[in-house]
Structure formats: C-alpha cells, structure tokens
Amino acid sequence: MTTSSEPSTCEVEQVRGWCLRLYVAGSNPRSVRACENLKVLCETHLAGEYEIEIIDLLENPSLARGDQIVAVPTLVRKLPEPVRRIIGDLSDTERVLVGLDLRPRR
Amino acid sequence: MIESTTDASSAAASGISKCPTGIFGFDEITGGGLPRGRPTLLAGAAGCGKTLLSMEFIVRGARDFGEHGVFMSFEESEQELITNVRSLGFDLATLVTTQRVALDAVRIERSEIEETGDYDLEGLFIRLGSAIDAVGARRVALDGVDALFASLPSEAILRGELRRLFRWLKAREVTAIITGERGGGTLTRHGLEEYVSDCVIFLDHRISNQVATRRLRIIKYRGSRHGTNEYPILIDAQGFGVLPISSAGLDHRVSRDCLSTGIDGLDALLGRRGYYKGSSVLVSGTAGAGKSSLAAAFADSVCHRGGRCLYWSSEESPDQIARNMASIGFDLEQHFTSGRLYCHAVRPTLYGLEDHLARLHRIVGALKPDAVILDPISSFTAVGNLAEVRIMLTRVIDFLKSAGITAFFTGLTQGSEPVHLERTEECVSSLIDTWLLLRMTDVAGTRKRLLHILKSRGMAHSHQVHQLLLDDCGVSVVAAASNPGEPR
Numbered sequence: 001m002t003t004s005s006e007p008s009t010c011e012v013e014q015v016r017g018w019c020l021r022l023y024v025a026g027s028n029p030r031s032v033r034a035c036e037n038l039k040v041l042c043e044t045h046l047a048g049e050y051e052i053e054i055i056d057l058l059e060n061p062s063l064a065r066g067d068q069i070v071a072v073p074t075l076v077r078k079l080p081e082p083v084r085r086i087i088g089d090l091s092d093t094e095r096v097l098v099g100l101d102l103r104p105r106r
Numbered sequence: 107m108i109e110s111t112t113d114a115s116s117a118a119a120s121g122i123s124k125c126p127t128g129i130f131g132f133d134e135i136t137g138g139g140l141p142r143g144r145p146t147l148l149a150g151a152a153g154c155g156k157t158l159l160s161m162e163f164i165v166r167g168a169r170d171f172g173e174h175g176v177f178m179s180f181e182e183s184e185q186e187l188i189t190n191v192r193s194l195g196f197d198l199a200t201l202v203t204t205q206r207v208a209l210d211a212v213r214i215e216r217s218e219i220e221e222t223g224d225y226d227l228e229g230l231f232i233r234l235g236s237a238i239d240a241v242g243a244r245r246v247a248l249d250g251v252d253a254l255f256a257s258l259p260s261e262a263i264l265r266g267e268l269r270r271l272f273r274w275l276k277a278r279e280v281t282a283i284i285t286g287e288r289g290g291g292t293l294t295r296h297g298l299e300e301y302v303s304d305c306v307i308f309l310d311h312r313i314s315n316q317v318a319t320r321r322l323r324i325i326k327y328r329g330s331r332h333g334t335n336e337y338p339i340l341i342d343a344q345g346f347g348v349l350p351i352s353s354a355g356l357d358h359r360v361s362r363d364c365l366s367t368g369i370d371g372l373d374a375l376l377g378r379r380g381y382y383k384g385s386s387v388l389v390s391g392t393a394g395a396g397k398s399s400l401a402a403a404f405a406d407s408v409c410h411r412g413g414r415c416l417y418w419s420s421e422e423s424p425d426q427i428a429r430n431m432a433s434i435g436f437d438l439e440q441h442f443t444s445g446r447l448y449c450h451a452v453r454p455t456l457y458g459l460e461d462h463l464a465r466l467h468r469i470v471g472a473l474k475p476d477a478v479i480l481d482p483i484s485s486f487t488a489v490g491n492l493a494e495v496r497i498m499l500t501r502v503i504d505f506l507k508s509a510g511i512t513a514f515f516t517g518l519t520q521g522s523e524p525v526h527l528e529r530t531e532e533c534v535s536s537l538i539d540t541w542l543l544l545r546m547t548d549v550a551g552t553r554k555r556l557l558h559i560l561k562s563r564g565m566a567h568s569h570q571v572h573q574l575l576l577d578d579c580g581v582s583v584v585a586a587a588s589n590p591g592e593p594r
Contacts, residue, residue, distance in 0.1 A: 023229060025228040025229065025232060030224055030225075030226075033223075034223075037223075057228070057229060057232045058232065061232045061233070061235065061236035062236055062240075064229050064232050064233040064236065065210060065233055065236075068212065068213055068214065069229035069233065070212060070214055070227055070229045070230045070233070070254070070258075071225045071226065071227055071228075071229055071230075071258065072225060072226065072227075072228045072229045073225060074225075074229060083218070084218060084220070085214075085218050085219050085220070086219075086220045086221075086222055087219060087220070087221055087222070087225045087258075088221050088222040088223035088224055088225045089222070089223035089224045089225065090222050090223055091222065091223035091224070092221075092222040092223050093222075095220055095221065095222045096220070096222045098220060099220030099222060
C-alpha cells in the first residue's frame, strides 16, 4: 500500500517540496476516503511539488511510535518544517489547508 | 446478614484469579493482587502516587514474577520514567534493554493537531498491541490516559474509543492499570470509571495538622472480597507501600514465655520472669520519673539475650539516648554497633500518624525485632487528636502482637494527682497488657521514684508500691517499705 505518487523528492535543498505521510490502518472506507481526499487536494494546491507516502499501520505497526500516531487517519507534514499533524479523513478541505499552513488560521 | 455471608462465600468460592503486584501491603488488602486479565482503574489527585504504583506493578511483574509488561505514559517521556524510578532502586533501563518491559510515551500537542473529519484511535491500539507483542507482555499500565481529552478535539470519538480500548485490553487478557486524574463531582475528571467495572482504586492526599498523608481505598473489586478501609500509603526508598491496617485481628497466638524487664527486682514483681513475649507494656509517669530508664533496661536486656530491638524515639537522638543511659550503667552503644539495637529517631511532626505507622511496618518488616519501644507515645498528640492517636496505637499494638513482638510504650502524664496518673492521655490503657506507673514523691525533703503495677494481664503481680532506684550501676526496684526515707 506504500506508494509514492510523484517523482519529486524530499530533499531538503528543494525548499518548495512538500513531503506528506499519511498513516492509515487497513484499507477500510475511511482510509480510502482519506487517500482520495489527499490526492485531490495535493493535485489542486501543490501540483508537482509534493510527495505522498502512505503507511498502513497494520502492516508496519512499529512505525506508529516514531511519528506519535494515536488517531488514524493521521496526515503528517514532514516537510516543510515544522511538522504538522492533521487527523481525520481529510474531508474538511478548508481545515486541511489550514492544518498545512496553506490558509491562514482564523 | 445471612444473605450477605452467602454472597461473600460464593464470591470467594468462584475465586477470580489474582495477579500479585508484589507491592508492600497491597496484595494483602486485595486478597492477592489485581484481577488477572482485567483492567483496573486507579484514580486520584495529582501527586498521589498513581504513576509510581502503576510503574511498580510493571517493574515488579517483570522483575519478580516473570510477567513482562508495557508501560504507556501520556504524561512523561521514556527517559523521565526511567530517571524517576531509579531513586527507588528500580533499574528500568535494564528491563527495557532486556526486552522485559516496553515503554512508550504518547505525546500529542493539541496545538499541532487539526481535525478534518472522521477518525478513530486505531493508531493507539496498534501501538499498544505492537508493544505488547514485542515483549510478550502480560501486564499493561496506561498512565494518564485522560490527557487525551486535552489533546484530541472530539470528546465523543474519544469516549467511544476508550470504551473500545478497555474491552480490547480485556480481550487480550492482560492485567492492566489505567490511571486517571481525580474529578470534581466524579471519581475521575473524565468519568473513566464508567468504562472500567472490575476494580477501582482511589488514592487520596490529605493534609491535617500541616502534615500530608496519602491514603488508598478500594472502591470496587468485582468478584472479590477486599478491605473497605482507607489504608495509609507510604512512598519511600523502597517504593510504594500500603499499610494493611485491618489485617490485624484478635486471633494472634499468645506466648507463655517472658522477656526479662532487665531489672531483677521488677521481674520478681511481675510474678514470673518479666513481660510476656508479644504483650504490650506501658510505662506512664510524670517527667523525670524514669520511663526512658525502664525502656533502656528492657532494650539492653533484649539485646544481651541475643534478641533485636527497635527503639523508636520521638524526643531524643540515638547519641543522646546512649549517653544518658550510660550514666545509669547501660552500654547501649555496643548494641547499636552490633546492630541488635536499631534506633529510629524522628520528630512526630515530620510525618502524619499513618505515615509513621507505615514506616514502623517497613522497619519492623526489615529488622524483625523481638521488641519495639516507642518512647514516648504522648508526643504523637502533636500530629493528631486523641482519637486518631488512639487508633494509630491500636494498630501498632495489633500489628506487633500479630507478629509476636513485644511492644513497650512510655507515656508522659500531666500532673501527679492519682486521677491524672491513672489515666493516660492517649487512653490506650485498655489495650495494654502490663501497665507500670511511675511517680515522684517527696519523702523527708528527698524526691523518690515510686513504681507500682497497675495491671498485668495473666500474671500474679505485686500490688505493693515499690521504689525505683537509678544510679550509675543500673536500675533497681526495692520495696518502698524496706528502705524508708533513705535514698541511695
């Protein structure tokens, strides 16, 4: 289930690069929804500048600890820093954009 | 009445399996430990010792019972946890590196979190499950799980998930402790008690007379009998301790052997050869009447006969006791050196009564003395009212009796009128087996010490008033009439 949808890299020197990691648990409807929502959102707002890594915790349970995952789905913005965490199925696009700092906080 | 008896016995017969904690006193009041394979809620205010109790459960499980454990903290980092228990002699770091304990610190910053739709806490379940599998855990502690309420926005989702978590823990058949912060009107701030129904334990922290005492109470223990009292708890260099006060009954075996009082003349007055072993002795009297001297004589005698003695001093330091008693011919220093005599000198006001009691339990447990001297009990009124002091002394006496240890108390009486003398301030006389009274009297311009035996259960004792003589050769007791007016 681990996929990289864009060839762009997470290298630090690429300042405008977005490195996003989505944690899900199994391929239930909520996980699928979160993946789809994320891809649509990235294509709309970050086209060509992002890389998505999807981690299924059922397959890699030990990875939950490193990124302090409690809730799933959780989207972690690894780059640009600082790290942000966004929980839920990403259906509220406005709040995802706020969480990613693409929209100013109210 | 009959129904409740049947209830209790059927519960005991079905006998739910217990998981021993190894925590001093705790297994005694719970009849063997926590319910095995079930979650237990540990509620209490901040600073009550919730983290310590749950950590000790995990550490002792891994170290002493061969049951590996997971400690998941929602408040502290792994390193903080390791450092915090190191002072208690728990080598958590080694338990972690040898794969006997898994630590996981869950940190969620509310400010970092944006909620964007439906979610659940499967991540937490996976994390916990992976830690359990990694070490083959049989025990789990979730410390401060209610911190999640502060970090996750949706309370409804959280509640549903916590309910699922506790069911999940049960299904995994791990023995779990979940700690929760005390709430205002409810047991825990976020009502965790709603989800944990098998066993609920409450820790409390109260201050009276400017002295803080922690207490533990078992609110609920499904399928098991348990003590319903509030038990004083103690946190010291050995970790957590619960004082099993009510375990002392009146079913202790009594001894027919005696311990010498250390004074030949007094042994003779007591009909046999001194105080009964395992009995309680009170020496009360006015200031300077020789109470501590009788205590020293007894301590010296116990040590000389190869026994061990705990001297619990509330007023004097060990050095001071040794010096003063050397002046009447008792070399207590040698017994301190040989380790037969152990002096615990501490001001009563340093701790609460129950803390003192718990410390007494600890020391007696480690030292296994033949006799314990409390000199004087009157000073405990500085930290509690008379009723509380009486309860404490009752517990001391019950505890020492059940262990077959001779208890020797001194008590200061105010005023020298008979009416004052024959009632002790602490009103413990009814608990006392042998009660000696000392008082000063003026005879021909000289102060003399008089001793008489108010009571001594189970022995034919003298009813005469005798004179107590203290000099550099020791203490002696002579008949008052045989030595009229001529002090030595």
